[in-house]
Amino acid sequence: MRSIPPALQAKLDSGVTTLARCWIITRRDGVVMGFTDHDADLTVAGTLCHAGTGLTASEATARLGLQVDGSEIAGALADDSLAESDLAAGRYDAASIELHLVDWSEPALNVLLAKGALGEVRREGAAFTAEFRSLAHRLNEENGRLYTATCSADLGDAHCTVDLGDPAFHAGGTVAGLAGASAFHASGLDGFADGLFIGGKLSFTGGANAGFAVEVKTHRVALDGVLIELWQKPPEPIAVSDAFTVTAGCDKRFATCRDRFANAVNFRGFPHIPGNDFVISYPVPGKVAGGRTG
Numbered sequence: 001m002r003s004i005p006p007a008l009q010a011k012l013d014s015g016v017t018t019l020a021r022c023w024i025i026t027r028r029d030g031v032v033m034g035f036t037d038h039d040a041d042l043t044v045a046g047t048l049c050h051a052g053t054g055l056t057a058s059e060a061t062a063r064l065g066l067q068v069d070g071s072e073i074a075g076a077l078a079d080d081s082l083a084e085s086d087l088a089a090g091r092y093d094a095a096s097i098e099l100h101l102v103d104w105s106e107p108a109l110n111v112l113l114a115k116g117a118l119g120e121v122r123r124e125g126a127a128f129t130a131e132f133r134s135l136a137h138r139l140n141e142e143n144g145r146l147y148t149a150t151c152s153a154d155l156g157d158a159h160c161t162v163d164l165g166d167p168a169f170h171a172g173g174t175v176a177g178l179a180g181a182s183a184f185h186a187s188g189l190d191g192f193a194d195g196l197f198i199g200g201k202l203s204f205t206g207g208a209n210a211g212f213a214v215e216v217k218t219h220r221v222a223l224d225g226v227l228i229e230l231w232q233k234p235p236e237p238i239a240v241s242d243a244f245t246v247t248a249g250c251d252k253r254f255a256t257c258r259d260r261f262a263n264a265v266n267f268r269g270f271p272h273i274p275g276n277d278f279v280i281s282y283p284v285p286g287k288v289a290g291g292r293t294g
Helices: 006-013 084-088 135-140 254-259
Strands: 019-026 032-036 042-044 047-050 070-076 096-103 110-124 127-134 170-180 183-187 201-204 213-222 225-230 243-247
Touching: 019 042, 019 047, 019 110, 032 042, 042 096, 170 225
Parallel strands: 032 047
Antiparallel strands: 019 032, 019 096, 042 047, 070 127, 096 110, 110 127, 170 183, 170 243, 183 225, 201 213, 201 243, 213 225
């Protein structure tokens, strides 16, 4: 049950219009930022909420039950508050968010309206729109183990146990030449087999994208060198001599676990369970065991 301070309730009952909304966002890296749709900065719950971002919110609907309620937040990008580079780098992905209703004439009078997480973020020019998901969205997350042919573990986690710090599965390199906005030729990876880094994580350690991490789409060893293609375009242009580290990838198949990582004992899938083709199969008239016909 939501508890509203009596003084704030009295103002609400009187039809007061000195109300504003404040959003407090906590990123997964621990950075806390506050924003408000008021025309002056407000301090709520010990967090300074910045004004002047053009932040607005759509209408929100709250319902009983386990439905995932949500709304949208729209605002302007600014280097001193919410930077486009931070959004592009994924630093706000799955960040937790609190929505407060505040009496801007007396910010100590406020009430927490909702808690949730940031969902999809869309950018258009100097503006952005972010999805506000209620806590009920966690009920849609997959938990536990499923009977699937592929592995349910992530490469290198506690279930997998593969050491991604092993020089056989980890390397550092530099950008030797550009092959597109998200592709480049790399030096320092000549000793690794073709395709080893597909699905692995590449982290830039130098250049304008330092700190940005992204999944590898293509790792190809060719006559003209090693080609790396990324699934996502970095927030800043890739430049020659940019340094990076990259770890091996895994397609979660049993054969890959066994042959590439010698880790079959820790495989977390069920590669020998019958598939859909077995379920829908049917006896063929005239055939008996061993393939002999009557």
